[in-house]
Amino acid sequence: MATTNLSYYDKTTIPNANNFRFGIVVSEWNPDITKNLQKGAIETLLDCGAKKENIISWEVPGSFELVYGCKKMLETLQLDAIIAIGNVIQGETKHFDFVCNGVTQGIVDLNVKYNTPIIFCVLTDNTKQQSLDRSGGKFGNKGIECAVAAIKMASLS
Template sequence: MFDAQKGTSDKQVGSKLRIGIVQARWNENITSTLAAACRAELLRLGVQEQHIRHVLVPGALEVPTALQALAERDEFDALIALGCIIRGETYHFELVANESGAGVTRIALDYQIPVANAIITTENLEQAVARQTEKGVDAARVAVEMANLLEELS
């Protein structure tokens, strides 16, 4: 059921959830904005501040390792991956984008925990700036909705 006053549905109520966030520091000006938007939306959805664990890693390739460490703790209902990969002049962009994305998905499947992947990939800084707030909000909503869905299905 959708609550028009709150702008949420039953699947977007986070009051009982524990959420882990892993943020890459590479392109930190973008990832910090992603994280701030994500945290604000989690709070708006009812997730309690003390139930949000936020960790920083050097870059997108390190995000899956930290997600795995959080998943192994078995205390989170959902995880969120935050990062920003901007295309350069070499193949490195594809490598980082593909490997980090595959790693994030693997954690979700191996540990049967929802992982909202908001590691944004863009052609340039302007595209990253244009997406940073929206993708942070989206990640929070996906994490809460999927945590509630998996709880309902179990």
């Protein structure tokens, strides 16, 4: 778990995103967190040269549904990379483990099956405060970091 802000990037080390098309699938669950991650990702893509019309965002109900949302994006749109944005916070039951494991394995499976990278931007924290700290708080915004990863992965194609 990050304990420092890792969201700063040097644009000179990132490929220009001007010719890339990006998809973002964002969970509606915990919107105060997921919307901040989405905002950070979009702002970073734009800052690195992506065109607004080449960033397509879809919403799904929760993090578990990210896998299906990403799969549908892969099957219906021509994209260079997708960012899957979600948030799962530990509760009192094993539901946290099942959701985290399912989403993680689902994204891995899609990355293996398809020729378009899907970037895992799902915060899996013990407390809501930890998620807030990583979605624009004292530890930066993981959406920014995932946008940089999406650009770098898109440039491999």
